[in-house]
Amino acid sequence: MSAAAGRKIRIVVVDDSALIRSLLTTIINEAPDMEVVATASDPIVARERIRETSPDMITLDVEMPRMDGLEFLRRLMRLRPTPVLMISSLTQSGSETTLSALELGAVDFLPKPTLDVSNTMQSYADDIRDKIRMVAAARLRRPSLFAPSAAAAPARVAPALLRQNAIIAVGASTGGTDAIKEFLEKLPAGSPPVLIVQHMPEGFTLSFARRLDKLCAIQVKEAEDGEPLLRGVAYVAPGHSHMRLGKGTQGFVICLDQSPPVNRHRPSVDVLFASVAALAAAQTVAVIMTGMGKDGALGMLQLRQAGAITFAQDEASCVVYGMPREAVAQGGVMHVHPLSQLADKVMDCLRLPHDRAGP
Template sequence: MFATPAAPPASRLSPALLRQNAIIAVGASTGGTDAIKEFLDKLPANCPPVMIVQHMPEGFTLSFARRLDKLCAMHVKEAEDGEPLLRGTAYIAPGHSHMRLGKGTQGFVICLDQSPPVNRHRPAVDVLFESVANLAAPQTVAVILTGMGKDGAHGMLQLRQGGAITFAQDEASCVVYGMPREAVAQGGVMHVHPLAQLGDKVLDVLRLPHERAGA
């Protein structure tokens, strides 16, 4: 299912040069399992937390997360309700629940619920993106990957309007250019890049300004 991973980019960024309290939010559907793996391959072990919604049936997300955990520098796990959002961890929404960003007494937490499907999906990308937009848009980098339909487009627009930096996978590298196309059409996307470049582009905006300038 997955290609042999490249060497983990664990030293790509030092903790002192990462933007504090940043969050990465990712949505994907058709073709997304391979796209998420390639995206996470570029992220270092000390990366800010990554929240991921991949349209996938219940029962598959746990094995998907465990497989990624063996291949990526970051710790990858299936999300659990109420757990804190931690640097160095990527959270896969379980196939039975929506995943939202919540606020606990000591910081951000994962919130799961089984409310009705949105855009015919549970988990839905819009549910994640809209929750992040409500609590943490200015410190968020959002990425929408290959997928059919329009899930995530409205939430990505909310994120951009709230001050997030937003990316979409380009048409040529998508298995299905549906979700990214809708997000672009609705005005929520600031940058469009091939899948192979997205991880590096996200890392670049996470660097502090003096590091990007080469200081």
């Protein structure tokens, strides 16, 4: 469900904090293209407000009284699928619950500040409104529950690769937690190292990597500064730092830094892709997946121009067709495929000679 052209996005705000409800209502109603049609302090009240107003999207607190927020989301997605933006605290327990919410079908999440709440919320009011527009227009997907995908291939060992020191580089944002899971599940043990930037705040990337590690044939971990790239390992950029490819005395290493955000993001896909283009383009296969905005588009073009093989997720399988669309528009993408085919297509490039000018 999304707002019709020319009509305001209608939103129900669900949060047990009266302050958060008030702040969100003010921030939302300041925009000419959206409005809060109802608020609720818990899921029981929210159920009635949603029934009465039929909103285009919902903002939902993670920790709610009277009914567990995840249980409410589970019921909502089963009975009345509606785009949901989760409001979550930046804590370990908050990150675990938020990842569970994304698995249940929530489109994205918004960090809830714990200090100086009013000023902090106002400081990123534009980001809040941008996320609301994106969530309202997002394509809903079936909940994954972070169980292994039905289509996942059995774990197997990668054959000897024709190209030495191959690297897989991946960038994603909104909808990427599920997309990356499906992609990594299909990679066999012994695959080339995978460098991943998923837009996610500090504290969430570690939980995300640990969850993936339990599901995949390859090892998945949060990247550490200075560690060498190893086959059979996927490295998730930590939420506090850019991740770049660097050269050590024995081969490629990971370099982390906290330089300013790029495209409003740290970690940034463009930063990763540009570093790989500079050092290892000829041996790299890069993939850009679902997400809002343009991060990664310039880096993808740099990769292609430097000799990498580049893929994008197709529009039909994206939750938000933003980043792949921009990468295609800028000319950086060689091949476009559904999410379900991307892992196999990437492995094909590493197993066999590839015509890089092909479709």
